Amino acid sequence: MTTLVDAINKFAFDLHKKIDGTSGNIFFSPMSIAAALGMVFLGARGDTAKQMEKVLHFNEVTGSGSSPGSAEKDTQCDRPGGPHIQFKALLAAINHHDKNFELSIANRLYGEEKYTFLQQFLHCTKEMYHAELQKVDFETKTEEARNQINTWVEKQTNGKITDLMASGSIDTTTILVLANAIYFKGNWKSQFDKKLTKEAPFWINENQSKNVPMMNKEGEFNVAYIQNPSLQILELPYDKNEMSMFILLPDKKGGAHQVEKELTYAKFQEWTSSKNMQKQKVDIYVPKFKLEETYELNKLLVALGMTDVFTRGKADLSGMSGSKNLFVSKAIHKSYVVVNEEGTEAAAATGVGVSTTSMPVQIRADHPFIFLIRNNKTQSILFLGRYNSP
Template identity: 50%
Template sequence: MEQLSTANTHFALDLFRTLNEDNPTGNIFFSPFSISSALAMVFLGTRGNTAVQLSKTFHFDEVKDVHSRFQSLNADINKRGASYILKLANRLYGEKTYHILPEFLASTQKMYGADLASVDFQHAFEEARKEINKWVKSQTEGKIPELLASGVVDNTTKLVLVNAIYFKGDWKEKFMKEATTNAPFRLNKKDTKTVKMMHQKARFPYGYIQELKCRVLELPYQDNELSMIILLPDNIEDDSTGLRKNVCILMKRIINIDRINGMII
């Protein structure tokens, strides 16, 4: 699984760099694994130059048997009995009059657990949009009630590939509710905002990157299978969040730490 993890990490950093350039002072929230696994299904049905471009973008050329590795990882992520809930669900919605190769459908079902739902985009695209949103809402425990806004699909839509990811976990070291207090949170060099700040005293994996003047804290979830990584710069030198400079170098350093080496979900 190491090859797929490395490829996903490279894609995550590439995408983060692009998003950060477009929105250097705002919040950025995305799931690189959700995106790469969804587009891997598209990659499964491509050939020629399209396949080459997708392979390069997602670094699939670095992975042997990429679809088999996604199959194994998806099974591991959706395993029963885990101390956390990490659900990755895929589905295809195809125009009922549009012919899709049976071989492609069989492969997406086998490798990604994605079945095909036939809908009438041609005559009832709004009903199809609502059906898609209803499925996504159910897969994300109501957290994403409307994935597709009105106007996203129309009567020319032939195929919609939907990927939904949902996570819920408990901290290994729980935060006590009564220890939560109001505290200032720095948005940039000039502005702060009062937020609810959780507190606790415990031992956690902690590091410091001297050349970037940044502290790194790992907060593990139960059973130590998953963790949240928090980065805190010593100072904010410009109008950004303080992590804008060399942020991808910083991320690569973190990923190379043995304790944190793994998949970015």
């Protein structure tokens, strides 16, 4: 399972760099996007599969191949140790529900009722991704089908992701929608006292600031100090330590972009290793914030090298239906996060056609920073973002 996690985490930082060309805040779920694309990859063949495999780093996963499921009369969903088998285990390990911590990932297929899909493809999406096929009438009841998809996503994300498939995003030519939804709600292991939350400036750049409600607490937390680039890293654990938020705070007010340029999965692993992260008494200031973002993934994924799957006439998704007339027309991702005194609530959906001291050190996140939410049990980066401006 570790190799699939590495692949998804590498994909997370690759995609982050492409989104980084935009200004403002960033927030997305690499796990949600990878799960949706993983289902597409099940049906991909030839160059289409090779491109997807490279972009998703599935070629680095033990036992993977460019056309999973196509060997030996198509009787298996994946080769031993391949990405789909590991996805099955990963999804089982991640889903968790109790009173202080909820994390769920769900997948579903919506297929045109008049279209015949290969039973092997349907079997494998169900077996590996727990994705059932829901037959809908895209051809004559397009809006009804769109609303059905959106209602499912909204329910899976506790009402946080609405209207994933916007009006016009599907039409009478739509054959299949692969939907993924991820939802997380967790309480901090050590909550912030609401009485200590005060209005304070958040510096968008060296000359411009806006007032935000700034939370504050003092305690012992894992902290790292990185010299090149110059930044502080703070780990804020959620209840039971199964999940953590990592805040990467540049020393300079305008340093977030420089950190992002140098940020890779390998560096994140190094910076947050036990060698660098040490428990220390810290006085923390972190803003309360809420982000809602929408991304059309087509251009971002094409820029990473996943071109054929979006191109009519070039896409080879014959593992879905036996013919080469399918292509991905749209890949849409919506995300939502709220960070407050109690903890964090985050959701996303993807639709694809060491020192101790008596005085605490202060970490004041009053300027743009990068943040990640990680499942510590699997080491999976579930959400990745940049808080740039209130």
